[in-house]
Amino acid sequence: MANLIVVILMLSSLMISIPNSFARKRGPDDDLEWFRSLIHQKEKVAKLHFFIQDILAGPNQTVYELARSSISSSSPTSFGQVSVVDDLLTVRPERDSEELGRVQGLITTSDLEIRALTMNLNFFFTSGQYNGSTLSISGRNQIMNATRELPVVGGTGVFRMARGFAITSTYSFDPTTLYGVLEYTIYVSYV
Numbered sequence: 001m002a003n004l005i006v007v008i009l010m011l012s013s014l015m016i017s018i019p020n021s022f023a024r025k026r027g028p029d030d031d032l033e034w035f036r037s038l039i040h041q042k043e044k045v046a047k048l049h050f051f052i053q054d055i056l057a058g059p060n061q062t063v064y065e066l067a068r069s070s071i072s073s074s075s076p077t078s079f080g081q082v083s084v085v086d087d088l089l090t091v092r093p094e095r096d097s098e099e100l101g102r103v104q105g106l107i108t109t110s111d112l113e114i115r116a117l118t119m120n121l122n123f124f125f126t127s128g129q130y131n132g133s134t135l136s137i138s139g140r141n142q143i144m145n146a147t148r149e150l151p152v153v154g155g156t157g158v159f160r161m162a163r164g165f166a167i168t169s170t171y172s173f174d175p176t177t178l179y180g181v182l183e184y185t186i187y188v189s190y191v
C-alpha cells in the first residue's frame with residue numbers, strides 16, 4: 001500500500017513537471033525541471049515605465065534613516081548614511097495616479113567625494129500582468145547626473161532569471177516638503 005502511494009506520487013509529480021514559466025511551486029523537482037528547460041527557451045523582453053513617490057518627511061514619509069557613520073554629519077557627501085525605503089510606484093508622476101506596486105530596500109551614501117548612492121532595491125508589482133512578481137536592482141546611483149543607469153540583477157515570479165538595466169532620473173523634487181518623484185524606465189529580459 002505504501003509502495004503504491006509512492007508510485008502514484010512519483011507519477012503525479014512527473015505529470016505536472018511540464019516545463020512552463022508559470023508552473024511554479026508544486027514540488028522540489030518541478031523547480032529543477034523548469035530550470036533545466038530554460039536552455040530551450042527564448043528570453044522575453046519587456047520595457048517598464050513608471051514613477052516613484054519618494055517622501056523624505058511629513059505625515060506620509062516613506063524613507064527613513066537607519067544609521068549614519070561617524071563622519072556622515074561632517075562629510076560633504078553625507079558619507080555612510082543608510083536609509084530604508086518603501087515607496088509607491090505609480091503610472092504617472094501624480095501621487096493619485098494608478099498604483100503599480102512598491103519599491104523597498106536600502107540606500108547608502110557610499111562615495112567620499114561626490115554624491116552617489118549604493119542602492120539595493122526590490123520592485124514589488126501589485127497590479128496587472130506582473131502582479132506578485134519582483135525585480136531586483138543593485139547598483140551605483142550618481143544622483144547629481146541628469147540620468148543614471150542601474151543594473152537589474154534578478155527577479156521572481158514572471159521575472160524569474162531577469163537581467164537588464166534601468167534608466168532613472170529625478171522628475172521633480174520639492175525642497176520644502178522633501179517630496180521627490182523619480183522616473184524609471186526598466187529594460188528587462190526574462191524567461
Ligand SMILES: *[C@@H]1O[C@H](CO)[C@@H](O)[C@H](O)[C@H]1NC(C)=O
Nearest residue numbers: 058059060061095096177179
Ligand atoms: C498623505 O496621504 C493622504 C492619503 O493619500 C493624503 O490625503 C494627504 O493629503 C497626504 N498628506 C500630505 C501632507 O501629502
Ligand SMILES: *[C@@H]1O[C@H](CO)[C@@H](O)[C@H](O)[C@H]1NC(C)=O
Nearest residue numbers: 125126127128129130131132
Ligand atoms: C494581485 O494579486 C493578489 C494576490 O493574488 C490579489 O489579491 C490582488 O487582487 C491582485 N491585484 C490586482 C490589481 O490584480
Ligand SMILES: *[C@@H]1O[C@H](CO)[C@@H](O)[C@H](O)[C@H]1NC(C)=O
Nearest residue numbers: 141142144145146147148149
Ligand atoms: C555623469 O555625468 C557626467 C557628465 O555628463 C558623465 O561624464 C559621467 O559619465 C556620468 N556618470 C555616470 C556614472 O553616469
